[in-house]
Structures are given as C-alpha cells and as structure tokens.
Amino acid sequence: MSEFEVDIPVRWGDMDALGHVNNACYFRYMEQARIEWLKAIGEDFSLQKQGPILATAQCNYLKPVTYPATLRVQVQGEKPGRSSFVLRYRLLLDDGQMVAEGETVIVWVNYAAGKSVPLPDNLRQRLQTANSETLG
Numbered sequence: 787m788s789e790f791e792v793d794i795p796v797r798w799g800d801m802d803a804l805g806h807v808n809n810a811c812y813f814r815y816m817e818q819a820r821i822e823w824l825k826a827i828g829e830d831f832s833l834q835k836q837g838p839i840l841a842t843a844q845c846n847y848l849k850p851v852t853y854p855a856t857l858r859v860q861v862q863g864e865k866p867g868r869s870s871f872v873l874r875y876r877l878l879l880d881d882g883q884m885v886a887e888g889e890t891v892i893v894w895v896n897y898a899a900g901k902s903v904p905l906p907d908n909l910r911q912r913l914q915t916a917n918s919e920t921l922g
Contacts, residue, residue, distance in 0.1 A: 789862045792822045796855040806850035816875045819859035838892045845888040866913040869902035
C-alpha cells in the first residue's frame with residue numbers, strides 16, 4: 787500500500803485512563819503523516835492563499851497500542867477529483883501488526899473565499915502517478 791511512510795513515537799501522554807492510546811490520538815498520528823506527506827511531495831501551503839482542508843476523517847481501530855511504541859504510518863494517495871482527493875492510512879507496530887487504518891478526504895480551498903479550487907497541477911500529477919504505480 788505504501789507510497790509514503792513516517793515513524794511516529796507514542797508518547798506517555800497519548801494513553802488514556804484505560805492504559806492504551808486514546809482513540810483521538812490516532813487522528814493526530816494521521817494528521818502528522820499527512821503533513822509530512824505533503825511536505826515530501828513538495829506542497830508548501832503554509833504561506834499560500836489556498837491549500838488543504840479536511841472534509842472527512844475516519845479510523846478503524848484494530849488493536850490497542852500502549853506506551854512505549856513507535857507507529858509506522860503509511861500514506862497512500864488516491865486518484866484525484868477536481869478539487870479533492872482521498873488519503874488512506876495504515877498504522878503498524880514495529881513487528882508489522884496493523885493496529886488501525888483510516889481514510890481522509892482532503893479538499894483544496896481558497897482560504898479567503900472559503901470555496902474549493904482545482905488541485906494544483908503538481909499535486910494532481912503526483913496523485914495520478916502514485917495511483918497508476920499502485921495499480922500497475
């Protein structure tokens with residue numbers, strides 16, 4: 787699945803009262819991986835007038851995680867639409883066990899106007915290339 791991978795250490799404070807990583811932390815892990823993925827493909831939207839917003843996010847929890855641990859988060863971009871694309875995530879322990887999988891829909895927007903805009907050409911090309919490599 788993996789187009790991009792990033793290792794994220796689990797922090798002691800990520801655990802909840804039940805002694806395992808709190809479910810909300812998985813969304814932060816996916817967020818961190820998403821930002822690292824955008825940087826890796828050359829998208830620096832931090833000072834631009836347009837960029838990504840999160841339209842939807844979901845996570846399937848498969849196995850509890852406890853501290854200490856390092857999660858490998860794999861990110862795969864899907865074929866893009868006009869102004870949006872899907873990212874899929876797999877979260878794995880060091881031994882390869884998948885502990886969660888997720889999906890987000892990202893929409894490219896003009897921040898001032900609050901409206902969607904077409905994806906930048908370089909991002910669209912990267913997503914199409916990654917999708918064809920995954921299928922090929």
